[in-house]
Amino acid sequence: MSRVAIVGGGWAGIAAAVKLADAGHNITVFEMAPQLGGRARSVAGQDPAWPHDNGQHILIGAYRDSLALMQRLGAEPCEALARLPLALPYPGEPGLRLPPGSPLVSFTRGVLAHHGWPLSARLGLLNAAAGWLARGFRCDAALSVADLCAGLAAAVKRDLVEPLCIAALNTPAPKASAQVFLRVLKDALFSGAGGADLLLPRRPLSDLLAGPAATWLGPRLRLGYRVQxxxxxxxxDGESFxxxxxACTSTEAARLTADLAPDWSATASALGFEPIITVYLNSPGSRLPAPMLALRDGPDAPAQFVFDQGQLGGAPGRFAFVVSGAAPWVARGGCAEAVQAQARRELHWATPPVIDxxxxxxxxxFACTPGLVRPPHRIAPGLFAAGDYVLGPYPATLEGAVRAGLAAAQGIGTGANGAASGSPTKTP
Ligand SMILES: Cc1cc2nc3c(=O)[nH]c(=O)nc-3n(C[C@H](O)[C@H](O)[C@H](O)COP(=O)(O)OP(=O)(O)OC[C@H]3O[C@@H](n4cnc5c(N)ncnc54)[C@H](O)[C@@H]3O)c2cc1C
Incomplete structure (x- = not known):
């Protein structure tokens, strides 16, 4: 058994901690916040019964390692998450719906049945998807999602490509990496039955992983401790491991490695970021036609999605509006009021929605742009990085974070010059 420190207790750090502890290592998790969870956590509010999440999160059926980790820590995914077949309904429009079944058949049937799009648009999408499949879902790393999809009909881009891109990559299609987008499509649409299903939290976000992980870690967890x-x-901080x-954020990892591994640190600190704003509105007695609706954003319409939290087992009459790629709204201000006006214009309410x-x-x-250089998970022998930003096929997602945590634990525990595999401690 060897002593391993995990710096940061988001989903990546938790994944690394569990894998290392299960392999027999003596672990200590340092987390600077008063709770685990990182960017996927609940935030206390006025009513302790109904905390807000720091942002509405969606998982998909293809998030294999995240679901396995939840299960491992006793947070039953089938109870904690509502599983819905992929559907992108808009207010008053059924939108694209994928019927159950094998991935290829389901996608083809769903697209053909979407009568909101002209037949030529549907056939154009199927033809493009066949081309992506034939090329193994790979493309030139310099392409943007807008470049990749330039030949698709405007309605397909507006109703499918742009909302999927902003939801998965948090980067607008003209600036988003086509290669990463194709990888998400591959795993969601073609990895197996149910891969594209939407999994919507039925409980506060902290209950999905952070809470069970804190219980499981017990005295191995040091909360409120920022590693210097x-x-x-x-x-x-002087303690031997x-x-x-x-498993901290890229900016903190860059700070901590500035002298140890300057090249790695420079790559991590060069990453750019995209904001997300979540606006919660309250409207007692109101109910949306579905737990999740897509919305068309525009100059006066910030939100791309709305979630009816009451339908998902959350606070009745609370609605979460998600504004991804939100840099313009952070700069401009007034986002909550603009979302409220958008909600009043586009949806039916039993009582006028008020800003909560x-x-x-x-x-x-991180901004998931074409040709982006991401730092690798190995920094030095015995020193590994885990986090959604580490080199990998995924954009910044829970699944990307968990897979990075597992890879770092693998590197520490076995091979890849891991110093903790029973070999004597090495210095870089
Ligand atoms: C609003 C919002 C909505 C999102 N929606 C989705 C979604 O729908 N689906 C999806 O899959 N993903 C979504 N994401 C992305 C997802 O939340 C992240 O990819 C994931 O949580 C990143 O986990 P991580 O462990 O890599 O990093 P983090 O969660 O950032 O964890 C890093 C941890 O390290 C700690 N730390 C930092 N420095 C130190 C230090 N020096 N010492 C000790 N501790 C330190 C931090 O406090 C933090 O807890 C969303 C993110 C946000 C913010």
Whole structure:
């Protein structure tokens, strides 16, 4: 058994901690916040019975490792998450719906049955998807999503490509990486039955993983502890460990490695960010036609999605409006009022919606742009990075974070010059 420090207790850090502890390592998790969860957490409000989430999160059926981790910690995914077949309904329009079944058949049937699009638009999408499939869902790394989809009909881009791109990559299609977008499509639409299903939290976000993880970690968790320094050997603020997983944010990882691994640190600190704003409106007695609706954003319409939290087992009459790629609204201000006006214009309400709360995450995700250089998970022998930003096929998502945590634990525990695999401690 060796001693391993995990710096950061978001989904990546929790994944690394569980894998290392299960492999017999003696772990310590340092988390600077008063709770675990990182960018996927609940935030206390006026009513303790109904906390807000720092942002509405969606998982999909293809999030294999996240679901397995929840299960491992006793948060039953089938109870904690509502599973819905992929559908993108808009107010008053059924939108694209994928029927159950094998992925290819389901996608083809769903597209052909979408009578809101002209037949030529549907056939154009199927033809493009066949081309992506034939090329193994790979493309030139320099392409944007807008470039990749330039030949598709305007309605397909507006109703499918742009909302999927902003939801999955939190980056607008003209600036978003086509390669990463194709990988998400591949896993969602073609990885197996149910891969594209939407999994919507039925409980506060912290109950999905952070709460169960805190219980499971017990005294191995040090909350409210911001790690200041990592020194070769490895020493975490002077305390000796055989290996370290840096599962903090990219900016903190860059700070902690500035002297240890300057090139790695420079790559991590060069990442850009995209904000997400979540506006909660209250309207007692109101109910949307579905738990989730897509919305068309525009100059005076910030939100791309709305979630009826009451239908999902959350606060009755509370609605979460999601504004992804929100940089223009962060700069402009007035987002909550603009969302309220958008809601009143586009949806039917039993009582006028009022602003409950607005939560802005300025560094919600890294900007997932074409040709982006991401730092690898190995920093030095015995020092590994875990986080949604680490080199990998996924955009900044829970699943990307969990997979990065598992990869870092693998690197520490076995091979890849992991210093904690029973070999003597090495210095970089
Ligand atoms: C509003 C919003 C909506 C989102 N929606 C979705 C969605 O629908 N679906 C999806 O899959 N993903 C979504 N994401 C992305 C997802 O939340 C992240 O990809 C994921 O949570 C990142 O996890 P992580 O462990 O890599 O990083 P983080 O969650 O950022 O964890 C890093 C942790 O390290 C801690 N830390 C930092 N520095 C130190 C230090 N020096 N010492 C100790 N601790 C430190 C931090 O406090 C933090 O807890 C969303 C994100 C936001 C913000």
């Amino acid at each position: 320094e990592i020194a070769p050997g490895w020493r975490v 055989d290996g370290v997983v840096l 709360r607005m939560l802005t995450e300025k560094r919600a995700t």
